[in-house]
Amino acid sequence: xxxxxxxSFRIWNKIFFKKANRFFSLGFILFIQSGIYAVxxxxxxxxxxxxxxxxxxxxxxxNPFTPWTTDAVRAGSGTGFLIGNKRILTNAHVVSNAKFVxxxxxxxxxxxxxxxxxxxxxxxLAVLEAENPEFYKDSRDLQLGEIPELNSPLIVVGYPIGGNxxxxxxxxVSRKDQSVYSHSAVDSHLVLQVxxxxxxxxxxxxxxxxxxxxxxxxxxxTKGENxxxxxxxxxxxxxxxxxxxGKYDGYVELGVRTLxxxxxxxxxxKGIPDHLEGVxxxxxxxxxxxxxHLKEGDFLLEIDGQPIGKTEPLCRTRTQEWTL
Numbered sequence: 001x002x003x004x005x006x007x008s009f010r011i012w013n014k015i016f017f018k019k020a021n022r023f024f025s026l027g028f029i030l031f032i033q034s035g036i037y038a039v040x041x042x043x044x045x046x047x048x049x050x051x052x053x054x055x056x057x058x059x060x061x062x063n064p065f066t067p068w069t070t071d072a073v074r075a076g077s078g079t080g081f082l083i084g085n086k087r088i089l090t091n092a093h094v095v096s097n098a099k100f101v102x103x104x105x106x107x108x109x110x111x112x113x114x115x116x117x118x119x120x121x122x123x124x125l126a127v128l129e130a131e132n133p134e135f136y137k138d139s140r141d142l143q144l145g146e147i148p149e150l151n152s153p154l155i156v157v158g159y160p161i162g163g164n165x166x167x168x169x170x171x172x173v174s175r176k177d178q179s180v181y182s183h184s185a186v187d188s189h190l191v192l193q194v195x196x197x198x199x200x201x202x203x204x205x206x207x208x209x210x211x212x213x214x215x216x217x218x219x220x221x222t223k224g225e226n227x228x229x230x231x232x233x234x235x236x237x238x239x240x241x242x243x244x245x246g247k248y249d250g251y252v253e254l255g256v257r258t259l260x261x262x263x264x265x266x267x268x269x270k271g272i273p274d275h276l277e278g279v280x281x282x283x284x285x286x287x288x289x290x291x292x293h294l295k296e297g298d299f300l301l302e303i304d305g306q307p308i309g310k311t312e313p314l315c316r317t318r319t320q321e322w323t324l
Contacts, residue, residue, distance in 0.1 A: 044211055045155075049106045049166050050140035052206065053080040053088050054159040055128075056111060058100040073099060079158035079205035080128065081213065084141045088128040089236070090204030091218050092119050093183040095126050103130055105139060106166050118243045122187040122250050124218050124231065125239045126204075144233045145212030148173050148192070156196045156217050156228070158205025171196025171226070179229065182219050187251065191229045198228035255288020256281050258300070272299055278308050 055078045061071045078094030080103070088103065095101055095116055102111040112135040118127040130136065148154060155168045175193035180186065194207065198217045207215040207230050215230025242248055258279040261267055266280070281298040284290055294300075300308055 045157075045168065045208075047140055048142065048208060048211065049157065050138065051082040051142040052106065052157050052166055053082065053090075054104045054166075055080050055088075055090060055094055055204065056102045056104070057095055057098050059095075059097040060099050061097045077159060077201055078203045079201065079217070081157075081204075081206045082136075082139055082141045083127075083144070083240075086129055086136060087117070088114065088130070089216065090126050090128060091183070091216065092121050092124045092126045093218075094204050095119070095128065096121070096183075101128065103128070103135065105135065108135075110134075118239075118248050120239050120242075120248050120250065121184050122181070123189055123235050123239055124181050124183040125216070125236065127240075127243065142206055142208075143212045144236060145209060145214045147176070147232050147234060148209050148214045150174075150176065152209065154194065154196065154207050154209040154214060156194070156198060156202060156205060156207045156230075158202040158217060160197075160199035160201035162199075169197040171228075174227075176232075181231075189235050189251075190232050192232050194228050194230060195226040196228060197226065252289060253285075255285040255290045256294055257283040257285075261299070270297070270299065276301060278302075 057076050057078065058073055059076065060073045063069055063071060076094075078090055080088040080090035080094075083089045096119070098116065101114045101116065103114050104111050112130045112132045114128040114130050116126060117129055120126065150173055152173050153170065154173065155170050157166065157168050159165075160167055171194045173192055174195050177191055177193060178188055179191045180188045181191075192207075192215050194215075196207070198220050202217045205217045206213040207217060213233065213236075215232050216236065217228065218231050219229045221227035221229075238251075239248070242250070259266075259282045260279055261272065261277065267274070270280070272278075276299075278299050278301040281294050281296055281300060284294050284296060302308055
């Protein structure tokens, strides 16, 4: 089975104030090194990289099994990019449990402190803001584009392992699909699969096509080669629209579990004609949004005018082992 991993948050086992410094690598991850190269001066990338941000994080997680204790402070890094109004967009898993966060742009020598404005764990996005206005000097805000076409080329920009300079990898859009976001391990949204190399440190970095951002790098498949995933711009826009009032409300949960309708005996027992396509409601979650509207055994044909089909997963759960 293929597991999905938000591993592109580069982590090294460095206890705070400890001198030893080494990379922490996960043995079951296949790191694709081919196709990674440092970007020097090509245009228009020379302008685009003014909006790409390197993020340095010191974090400390709480053990849920022993909440009276805390893990050691760890240092790590990721990527972000400027989206306007002095905001930096990155992944939620990059800054989760952060004690201290700093940012730096290309050709800057100083690291600047930031504050976390918004965290969305369900769609793995976060917005930061640098505290010092000097950070934004000669910067460039990146614009959001539309969802790219299949087989169309793009580049993924960020600060992955292998060096301290900004890097770019090239690839194509291989698939558009719905998948569980591994940071939450339960929330399922649209993803773009790409064959561009995505490595630790790339998390939160922009995928660029025609000088516009078409996705945010956030996870890879742990089995197979060149299988990376982007958060598409429709999910990003949903998040940015949600926080316009100053707080994040999150995605609405349908609150049901469903079964596909391939089983001819089940269809016959329920009296479902062969020409109808849909899914069976197997469970309605208590206090969910569908509690007073659906019941177990219902057969759903469409939602808001959109046909469901025989196998459409309305609500995915954690059916595999996910590793963060």
